[in-house]
Amino acid sequence: MKISMPFKAIIAALTLSLGLLSCSKNSDYTPAEISGLSIIHASPTTEKLNVYVDNAQATIAEFSFGSKVDYLNAYSGSRKFDVAKAGTNTSLKTEQLTLEPQFGYSLFVIDKLENIKFLLLKDDLTKPAAGKARIRFVNLSPDAEALSLAIEGKPTDLFTNKAFKEYSTFETIDAAEKVTFNIKNNTTSAIETALTDVKIEEGKIYTIYAKGLKATADDTKFGAAIFTHK
Structure with missing residues (x-):
């Protein structure tokens, strides 16, 4: 847009x-x-x-x-x-x-x-509605299986089945003081990593991406990051 x-x-x-x-x-x-x-x-x-x-x-x-x-x-x-x-x-x-x-x-x-x-x-930097934020998910872990992103406490996953280099559209979520995002194995639903107690601010736009390697244990190990589009 x-x-x-x-x-x-x-x-x-x-x-x-x-x-x-x-x-x-x-x-x-x-x-x-x-x-x-x-x-x-x-x-x-x-x-x-x-x-x-x-x-x-x-x-x-x-x-x-x-x-x-x-x-x-x-x-x-x-x-x-x-x-x-x-x-x-x-x-x-x-x-x-x-x-x-x-x-x-x-x-x-x-x-x-x-x-x-x-x-x-x-x-897509379209301003979110009042009380809302917008978020996108990208799988950038070369050795991870397809991944899903879920908000803890919600009945359905926010994004599903993203293989390496695949990404979602921006979707609307509620602003909140503390949100836990779980990155899950799309096949088994096991939580692979999480971002805990993330403050989601009204009117902001975010990207979460899976990063690193599951095969390593150093600074390049598998994890996730979130950033705001400023």
Whole structure:
């Protein structure tokens, strides 16, 4: 769904463009088309990474597993994305991806280092109704079976049967002071991991993602994370 620029950074960018337009003597001046781009490190590796957009670094120096860069201004259109180990100039993955103007996107860096890739998701930032929030679920664990997401105490799962790289739409849930989200094996319904006592705020939009490897016990082990679309 197209949005009316809900993130402050893009509003600022468009305001600047409009200001330049009003001062320009060139009546043919057209403001640049802008998209919002958030970047999440979901590759189960202890390596710090850098992400580049058209050869310009878009991530912070300490972009490690679980890190997230909130919405940046990005020119719309077809853009070249690269990911590399921090401190190196060798691209591990190059991909051409398209950003539509006035949309927000979440760019996940996913899979094991030897198979690293991008997953670009369009973010539906439509404001939730009063007393509500909206949430999406993404399975980004390379060695997990298909997963479901449930809210503890609810009779039915919120999302079901999401294999690696699969994701749900954004769905509406009630705002609450404390919510426990259970990530379950879709076949057996066994709880694989959980996010407990999460505050869900009215009017906010969230993504929960399964991350890490079931086969490891270090910092890249299987778990889950939640973030707010700011």
